[in-house]
Amino acid sequence: MAVANGIDDKVLQDILSATTSRDVERLLATLPVVEPEHYQRDYGKALGCWRDEYLHWVPVGLDRGNGGRIKLAGQPMNPIAERLVNGQEALIELERLRELADSPETPMPRSPREAVLRYFGVPNLDSIPRISDAARRRKLIEKINEVRKRLYVRLFYSKEAKEFAVAIRDEGMGQEPLRVHETLLSLGQTDKADKPYMIGVFGQGGSSAFAASEYSTIISRRAPDLIGRGGDNGVGWTIVRQIFPKGRRDPYFAYLAASEDGAVPRFDAAAAEAVGFTHGCRFVHIDYDFGRSSAAVARMLYQALNHVLFNPMLPYDLFALKERPELMQGTAQRLARQAAGLGHRSALDKSFSSQPVGGTA
Numbered sequence: 001m002a003v004a005n006g007i008d009d010k011v012l013q014d015i016l017s018a019t020t021s022r023d024v025e026r027l028l029a030t031l032p033v034v035e036p037e038h039y040q041r042d043y044g045k046a047l048g049c050w051r052d053e054y055l056h057w058v059p060v061g062l063d064r065g066n067g068g069r070i071k072l073a074g075q076p077m078n079p080i081a082e083r084l085v086n087g088q089e090a091l092i093e094l095e096r097l098r099e100l101a102d103s104p105e106t107p108m109p110r111s112p113r114e115a116v117l118r119y120f121g122v123p124n125l126d127s128i129p130r131i132s133d134a135a136r137r138r139k140l141i142e143k144i145n146e147v148r149k150r151l152y153v154r155l156f157y158s159k160e161a162k163e164f165a166v167a168i169r170d171e172g173m174g175q176e177p178l179r180v181h182e183t184l185l186s187l188g189q190t191d192k193a194d195k196p197y198m199i200g201v202f203g204q205g206g207s208s209a210f211a212a213s214e215y216s217t218i219i220s221r222r223a224p225d226l227i228g229r230g231g232d233n234g235v236g237w238t239i240v241r242q243i244f245p246k247g248r249r250d251p252y253f254a255y256l257a258a259s260e261d262g263a264v265p266r267f268d269a270a271a272a273e274a275v276g277f278t279h280g281c282r283f284v285h286i287d288y289d290f291g292r293s294s295a296a297v298a299r300m301l302y303q304a305l306n307h308v309l310f311n312p313m314l315p316y317d318l319f320a321l322k323e324r325p326e327l328m329q330g331t332a333q334r335l336a337r338q339a340a341g342l343g344h345r346s347a348l349d350k351s352f353s354s355q356p357v358g359g360t361a
């Protein structure tokens with residue numbers, strides 16, 4: 001059972017505004033947390049006693065041996081791209097679940113591109129600059145300007161702490177508090193493998209961001225229209241950190257759980273409404289390790305994300321230490337735009353057709 005642990009609703013605002021390690025440590029000091037010295041899950045057993053009404057550090061994926069798997073990310077941009085892909089999938093899945101609620105017989109889209117066209121009316125982003133009909137192009141750009149607002153990545157930098165934080169926020173389907181640990185915090189589990197319109201398949205990608213961060217905060221709320229009778233309209237939350245057990249060489253990643261089965265703490269719907277959190281997910285990766293200095297990161301992020309997500313399914317916004325977002329549509333779209341501008345003189349104009357998905361032909 002997810003429990004409230006008597007934590008004041010106002011804490012939700014502190015969770016939302018935490019962007020440095022110090023913010024998180026201050027917040028943790030106000031919470032009823034049992035430290036790892038007093039309670040830990042070791043391989044297959046608990047060291048110490050669970051205390052009701054307290055929060056405890058529990059291994060991500062309920063797997064004490066998660067250290068190696070979570071550290072597989074490679075380049076610092078990859079985990080952010082994984083989060084963005086998850087966000088795009090959550091936006092698509094929200095529309096698919098709504099479609100199923102309206103007409104349960106509707107066949108599923110056969111690819112992510114087909115899903116995006118069906119639910120958002122947007123074709124491959126790199127095909128838009130090539131459309132010769134100016135009125136149609138304008139219409140699509142209007143659509144993109146509406147859709148982009150549902151997913152963003154925001155960079156924070158604290159001069160005082162010399163720390164970066166990266167927030168990824170989507171207004172997708174979200175997860176009910178009781179399911180957060182089985183989805184957002186699971187390892188090696190996915191609910192996408194039988195859906196040809198999804199991309200994720202390993203149940204692994206999202207968690208790579210924990211390895212690049214000192215702390216991560218997670219907040220999630222299911223879209224209200226997807227919640228069945230007896231469902232939970234509240235918001236689930238947690239904090240993730242690495243734990244280095246005394247006298248051991250095998251660190252692991254842990255999150256704050258509110259009950260022994262691993263469920264995360266929650267706030268009621270009223271608390272979510274008070275801070276304007278309607279639905280979807282928000283991840284903040286704090287003291288994020290970009291491996292370089294501040295000015296370079298803000299400049300690099302636009303190029304690097306457009307490169308990694310070369311032709312993304314959906315557009316998104318990037319706030320790179322600015323209040324004005326930049327529209328992100330991938331380098332394929334930028335090349336196509338340049339090629340369209342150059343007209344016949346261009347040798348660059350190469351479009352990218354859909355890739356087949358295994359077993360769906």
Ligand SMILES: Nc1ncnc2c1ncn2[C@@H]1O[C@H](COP(=O)(O)OP(=O)(O)OP(=O)(O)O)[C@@H](O)[C@H]1O
Nearest residue numbers: 086090183184190191200201202203204205206281
């Ligand atoms: N933004 C999100 N909104 C709702 N659910 C999410 C979101 N991100 C992740 N999830 C859930 O968490 C699970 C784990 O995500 P993760 O990225 O680790 O794996 P995946 O996307 O299934 O596969 P892959 O490892 O290939 O990315 C997903 O299967 C999905 O159920």
Ligand SMILES: [Mg+2]
Nearest residue numbers: 086200205206
């Ligand atoms: Mg994924």
